[in-house]
């Protein structure tokens with residue numbers, strides 16, 4: 529069973545710094561400032577960073593992270609892949625800065641532009657899939673899902689007894705009874721209005737934008753409310769929902785009880801946490 533406190537660390541302060549580290553998948557989502565300081569010796573662990581968009585609080589940690597990986601003592605030559613929304617100017621500016629600052633230094637960094645529906649393989653059994661999100665402006669923005677390729681008994685055989693199944697296997701072989709499917713192990717909305725639940729259906733862990741406690745505080749449709757994020761979790765049947773990006777306008781001593789009450793009053797039954805600064809706070 530996925531556990532956010534075991535699998536995920538990160539930092540989330542809207543407009544300051546946002547990143548999320550999924551340790552079992554060696555995957556970073558976004559690279560806000562302070563990333564390399566927080567990871568410490570784990571700085572050489574990430575194999576891929578998937579950038580959701582090019583806003584400064586999501587990408588300005590990347591130069592420091594890559595430089596520390598290159599110049600500190602450790603696995604300097606370990607390859608690193610940066611997946612980013614194709615044509616995103618904020619990301620391209622960071623890429624250019626890296627190229628200009630260390631033009632004489634070769635970094636083992638591969639830049640992979642991606643569009644909605646695009647996939648990058650993560651090891652043998654998983655793919656990282658990008659989906660379009662709604663975050664205002666004209667720049668492309670993405671969310672990501674890690675899909676694990678699994679096999680299961682075909683639905684039409686699900687009512688059979690063990691004996692009947694063994695007989696079918698004897699006749700036609702095991703493969704004829706099985707079908708492949710993809711389980712969403714982890715998904716991240718980045719900064720976004722509520723994502724389509726179908727894109728993150730059944731996710732073990734979903735990290736979702738939850739900037740506004742009160743929809744009345746939202747001036748432009750570029751961030752989700754906490755209630756919208758919880759509803760995505762419910763509609764998608766998510767096992768564990770991690771809210772992030774809660775606006776700093778809300779005093780935490782009042783916001784946390786209000787948020788816990790929202791979660792309790794909702795029809796969402798999974799685990800629910802808030803990533804706030806570096807803390808993961810249980811909302812149940």
Ligand SMILES: [Zn+2]
Pocket residue numbers: 581583663719
């Ligand atoms: Zn943003």
